Amino acid sequence: MKISTAIASGMLLAFLILSPLAAAAAADAVTVTVTPAAVTSTYTVSGGVTAGSGSVAGTAVFIKVANPSGSTVAVASSTVSGSGATGTYSSTLTSGGSSAWTTGTYSVTVTYGTNSSGTPAKASATFTYTSSAGGGGGTTGGGGGLSTAQLNAIYGNLTQIKSQITSINATLQAIRTSSSSNSAAITALQTSVTSQITALQSSLSNLATVVGQLQTAAGSASTAIAGLQSTLASVSSTVSTVGSQVTSMQSSIAGATTAANNASSAVSSTQTYVLVVAARTLLARQWAYSSARLP
Numbered sequence: 001m002k003i004s005t006a007i008a009s010g011m012l013l014a015f016l017i018l019s020p021l022a023a024a025a026a027a028d029a030v031t032v033t034v035t036p037a038a039v040t041s042t043y044t045v046s047g048g049v050t051a052g053s054g055s056v057a058g059t060a061v062f063i064k065v066a067n068p069s070g071s072t073v074a075v076a077s078s079t080v081s082g083s084g085a086t087g088t089y090s091s092t093l094t095s096g097g098s099s100a101w102t103t104g105t106y107s108v109t110v111t112y113g114t115n116s117s118g119t120p121a122k123a124s125a126t127f128t129y130t131s132s133a134g135g136g137g138g139t140t141g142g143g144g145g146l147s148t149a150q151l152n153a154i155y156g157n158l159t160q161i162k163s164q165i166t167s168i169n170a171t172l173q174a175i176r177t178s179s180s181s182n183s184a185a186i187t188a189l190q191t192s193v194t195s196q197i198t199a200l201q202s203s204l205s206n207l208a209t210v211v212g213q214l215q216t217a218a219g220s221a222s223t224a225i226a227g228l229q230s231t232l233a234s235v236s237s238t239v240s241t242v243g244s245q246v247t248s249m250q251s252s253i254a255g256a257t258t259a260a261n262n263a264s265s266a267v268s269s270t271q272t273y274v275l276v277v278a279a280r281t282l283l284a285r286q287w288a289y290s291s292a293r294l295p
Helices: 005-021 148-181 183-293
Strands: 033-035 042-050 060-066 072-079 086-094 104-112 121-129
Touching: 033 121, 042 060, 042 104, 042 121, 060 086, 072 086
Parallel strands: none
Antiparallel strands: 033 042, 042 086, 060 072, 060 104, 104 121
16 A cells, blocks of 8 residues: 655654664564566565564554665555554555666565564565566656655655754753753752651651550549549448438437426426325315314
């Protein structure tokens, strides 16, 4: 499957330049086959790939075709089919279309690399091509060939992409430098925070000790209060007993007072009776004596 030559070339250059920046990983692998071996019109570039790490899903191979003189006559990209560590690709291209397509042996180079690979994998194959009488179609051609104007456009795009990549690398370097200069400040901040955390932990430990002491003191006070309550209960019981005894004594006193009053009343009655009897006796004797003296 053909794509815009400028875009394909840009993708290829970006891939070749940026791939060394990726972290080292297991090597990727790619194979290539061109059919038919003798090309007169269309031809198919196909093969298999193995991802050094991760999955082949969402990846692609880049195809470059060079004529017998080494000049690039076709550039294409083909999406890899598969979801695991291995997959396949296939792309059909058209030969001819420009004066660059001369009779001879052509080389096909396929490049493949995942984002985590260090060096992209490459594979090459060849096919033969016989130009038709009268040569190609000049600078207008079609199919998979590139005209001189198209090549010049590609080179211009590649130069612009390279300039942008250089600018990106400079920005990344500036970020690294800034991070390095801030490292000392970050370290100092971490030390300060660690010190403050240590002080806070010490304060918490002291607070826990004080709380423990307060709990111990509270326990002693609780014991003393319990003893005092027991004493008060005993005193209350004693007071209650004394109160009962006083009530009993009051009752006894009341009984004794009543008895005394009764005895007093009895004595008064007896005395009155005795006096009455004595008076009557005395009167009777006086009367008898008086009667005896009368003539």
